[in-house]
Amino acid sequence: MGSLHSCHKQLIGKKPANMAYPASLNTLGDHLRKVRLDRGLSQPQVAMLLKVTTDSITGWELNRYVPQARMTKRIIQFLGYVPILGKCESLNERLFRARQILGHTQEQAAKKMRCDESNIRQIESGKRHPRVETSQKIERYILVAEEKLKGIVAMG
Numbered sequence: 001m002g003s004l005h006s007c008h009k010q011l012i013g014k015k016p017a018n019m020a021y022p023a024s025l026n027t028l029g030d031h032l033r034k035v036r037l038d039r040g041l042s043q044p045q046v047a048m049l050l051k052v053t054t055d056s057i058t059g060w061e062l063n064r065y066v067p068q069a070r071m072t073k074r075i076i077q078f079l080g081y082v083p084i085l086g087k088c089e090s091l092n093e094r095l096f097r098a099r100q101i102l103g104h105t106q107e108q109a110a111k112k113m114r115c116d117e118s119n120i121r122q123i124e125s126g127k128r129h130p131r132v133e134t135s136q137k138i139e140r141y142i143l144v145a146e147e148k149l150k151g152i153v154a155m156g
Contacts (some may be wrong), residue, residue, distance in 0.1 A: 031083040032075065033061040050074050072100040082149055092126045095138050098145035099124075113137040 022030040043057040110117040122128035
């Protein structure tokens with residue numbers, strides 16, 4: 001009876017990219033998916049870490065919806081950095097992001113700034129430009145959020 005020959009060959013080549021990996025990081029969902037895949041975690045594992053449902057993680061990663069403002073601190077701690085979401089230059093986008101960082105609803109933000117909630121809602125949606133006094137209140141609110149963010153990132 002003859003013996004079987006074994007052949008040892010080593011194939012060298014570039015590992016194919018994971019199709020689930022985001023092509024670019026434009027949304028919070030893209031950042032979540034990237035970090036999750038980089039760490040080799042499943043969506044249920046991330047859901048347990050963030051204390052949300054797996055459906056929430058799926059919805060965020062697929063950009064079906066944006067996490068509630070109260071989730072921002074946990075998400076930033078999970079990511080280990082503050083995601084830059086596209087070009088965030090306008091006051092209304094900066095206000096929205098500040099609210100997310102602070103975990104405030106529009107009503108809570110309006111109370112903190114001593115402004116009318118409907119005014120804040122319209123400014124944030126881009127339907128209204130704030131008066132100088134309101135712009136100053138918004139800028140102070142944004143500064144508070146930036147200071148809190150420094151603490152979140154330092155803790156992460």
